[in-house]
Structure formats: structure tokens, C-alpha cells
Amino acid sequence: MxxxxxxxxxxxxxxxxxxxxxGTALKYKTPLDLLVATILAAQCTDDLVNRVTEQLFKKYRTAEDYANADLEELDRDIKSIIFHRNKAKSIINSANMIVEQFNSQVPKTMEEMVKLPGVARKTANIVLSNAYGINEGxxxxxxxxxxxxxxxxxxxxxxxxxxxxxxxxxxxxxxxxxxxxxxxxxxxxxxxxxxxxxxxxxxxxxxxxxxx
The missing domain is CATH 1.10.1670.10 (Helix-hairpin-Helix base-excision DNA repair enzymes (C-terminal))
Structure with missing residues (x-):
């Protein structure tokens, strides 16, 4: 065969x-929520991420919220997640790029998505397919x-x-x-x-x- x-x-x-x-087991309401959750989910269980983001998404609602976040505070907010320090940096840096280059909206193409710090094709595929219904991979x-x-x-x-x-x-x-x-x-x-x-x-x- x-x-x-x-x-x-x-x-x-x-x-x-x-x-x-x-689709994904990660809980989210917006493409930005899903992007953050997917960054957090690297080498981490979806269940743990969902527990952390339940409060996180109430505190940070927009790309500007993350872009203006204090690194130490965001790090504490996600401290139960593995590699939380690096992930906090990626979230803040990605949010800054989204605000400055994409009009505060999570981009809708693979080419643009993978430019975001901490985002490779796996993360981009999850966000594009689940949040936007776009299958690029x-x-x-x-x-x-x-x-x-x-x-x-x-x-x-x-x-x-x-x-x-x-x-x-x-x-x-x-x-x-x-x-x-x-x-x-x-x-x-x-x-x-x-x-x-x-x-x-x-x-x-x-x-x-x-x-x-």
C-alpha cells in the first residue's frame, strides 16, 4: 500500500x-488570547495553561496591555509555567510588535506571524487555523x-x-x-x-x- x-x-x-x-484545547476568546496561550503552552500542558490564563486574560485584555506590562509582574503572573521568564519576554515583545506594526491586531498570515518573538510555525499554525480559520500548514x-x-x-x-x-x-x-x-x-x-x-x-x- x-x-x-x-x-x-x-x-x-x-x-x-x-x-x-x-480545535485546540486551549481556552481563548480572541486571537490575542490564543497567541498568548500558545506561547505559554510550549513544553507545558494545556490544562495548566488554561488555569493560568483564566486570571491572566482578565488582567491583560489588549495588545497594549501586554506591551505596557512590567516584565517582573507578568513573570509573576505566569510563574507556574515552565520557562516563564523567557515566555513573559516573548509575550511583551510580540505585543509591542503587534501594536507598532500590525495596528494592534494579531496578523493573519504565516509570513507575518513568524516575525513575532517566540512564534514559530507551530504556534502560527495554531493561531491562524483556530482563531481565523486559515490553514497554511x-x-x-x-x-x-x-x-x-x-x-x-x-x-x-x-x-x-x-x-x-x-x-x-x-x-x-x-x-x-x-x-x-x-x-x-x-x-x-x-x-x-x-x-x-x-x-x-x-x-x-x-x-x-x-x-x-
């Missing part, structure tokens, strides 16, 4: 297994990275190269759904330490089944 045909069948099985899983988080390798969709380790391999396998209309189905499957079945291959709906299509 060719890789594209197998990839198509895997997506069909995941659709049957999980249905419409929707596939968000390669830890789950998508792991599953792509296990399923034999890529041999790459670099996230951008993995994204390119996935984009070549799937049509653009499937990118958003694929991202969220892989994340769901990675959390429920194809876990990092002990994948549940015996329970996996796609184990007959996965070259790593029962081997990892």
Missing part, C-alpha cells in the same frame, strides 16, 4: 474513532511529531520538515482536522511512554504497532 493511500485510510479510521474533535506539536514518525509518514526530526512531509501526504482541506485527530489519538492511545497498540483503531496500518 502506498504511503498516500495508507495515510488516507488512517485519517478515515481516526474520523470514525473520534468524530469531530474540534500543520501544527507539529509533540503528539503530531511522535505519531508521524511512528506511522512512518516521515523520517525527519525537524518539525518544519515533518510538517512538509505531512502536507505532501494530505490535501489542504484535511490539515486542520488531521492535526487535532493526531493530537487526540496521541493523548488517548499512542502515548509517549506506553502506546496502547492492542486498543488502537489503526494498528493494522501502523508499521510501529506492537514494536514501540
Amino acid at each position: 502506498e504511503n498516500k493511500e495508507r495515510a488516507k485510510k488512517i485519517l478515515e479510521f481516526l474520523r470514525k474513532e473520534y468524530g469531530n474533535v474540534g 500543520i501544527a507539529v506539536d509533540t503528539h503530531v511529531l511522535r505519531l508521524s514518525q511512528r506511522m512512518g509518514f516521515t523520517k525527519e526530526k525537524n518539525r518544519d520538515k515533518i510538517e512538509s512531509d505531512l502536507m505532501n501526504l494530505y490535501p489542504k482541506d484535511d490539515w486542520f482536522e488531521l492535526t487535532n485527530l493526531l493530537i487526540t489519538h496521541g493523548r488517548k492511545i499512542c502515548t509517549a511512554r506506553k502506546p496502547k497498540c492492542a486498543e488502537c483503531a489503526i494498528n493494522k496500518l501502523c508499521p510501529s504497532a506492537f514494536k514501540v
Whole structure:
């Protein structure tokens, strides 16, 4: 079976297994909220980020609020998040750029998004697809990275190269759904330490089944 045909069948099985899983688990109301939450979520669980942003989003509502924030104070506001100091700097610097260059609005293109401090393609993809309904790529988080390798969709380790391999396998209309189905499957079945291959709906299509 060719890789594209197998990839198509895997997506069909995941659709049957999980249905419409929707978008990101991060809670937000505005594109700016989602940008901040996604920056905070790097190497951190969505649940912890959602607990932190519940109060954070009441205190900081606009790009100007973040741009004018005191670094020490914002750092304290997010202190339970890993790498909170660097993330606080990225949020303030990104907000400054949004205010100065993008009329206080989170930009709507990949080219503009990745210019923001602390924003790479993964973060940009999450914001563009969830907040704006714009699919310019596939968000390669830890789950998508792991599953792509296990399923034999890529041999790459670099996230951008993995994204390119996935984009070549799937049509653009499937990118958003694929991202969220892989994340769901990675959390429920194809876990990092002990994948549940015996329970996996796609184990007959996965070259790593029962081997990892």
C-alpha cells in the first residue's frame, strides 16, 4: 500500500474513532488570547495553561496591555509555567510588535506571524487555523511529531520538515482536522511512554504497532 493511500485510510479510521474533535484545547476568546496561550503552552500542558490564563486574560485584555506590562509582574503572573521568564519576554515583545506594526491586531498570515518573538510555525499554525480559520500548514506539536514518525509518514526530526512531509501526504482541506485527530489519538492511545497498540483503531496500518 502506498504511503498516500495508507495515510488516507488512517485519517478515515481516526474520523470514525473520534468524530469531530474540534480545535485546540486551549481556552481563548480572541486571537490575542490564543497567541498568548500558545506561547505559554510550549513544553507545558494545556490544562495548566488554561488555569493560568483564566486570571491572566482578565488582567491583560489588549495588545497594549501586554506591551505596557512590567516584565517582573507578568513573570509573576505566569510563574507556574515552565520557562516563564523567557515566555513573559516573548509575550511583551510580540505585543509591542503587534501594536507598532500590525495596528494592534494579531496578523493573519504565516509570513507575518513568524516575525513575532517566540512564534514559530507551530504556534502560527495554531493561531491562524483556530482563531481565523486559515490553514497554511500543520501544527507539529509533540503528539503530531511522535505519531508521524511512528506511522512512518516521515523520517525527519525537524518539525518544519515533518510538517512538509505531512502536507505532501494530505490535501489542504484535511490539515486542520488531521492535526487535532493526531493530537487526540496521541493523548488517548499512542502515548509517549506506553502506546496502547492492542486498543488502537489503526494498528493494522501502523508499521510501529506492537514494536514501540
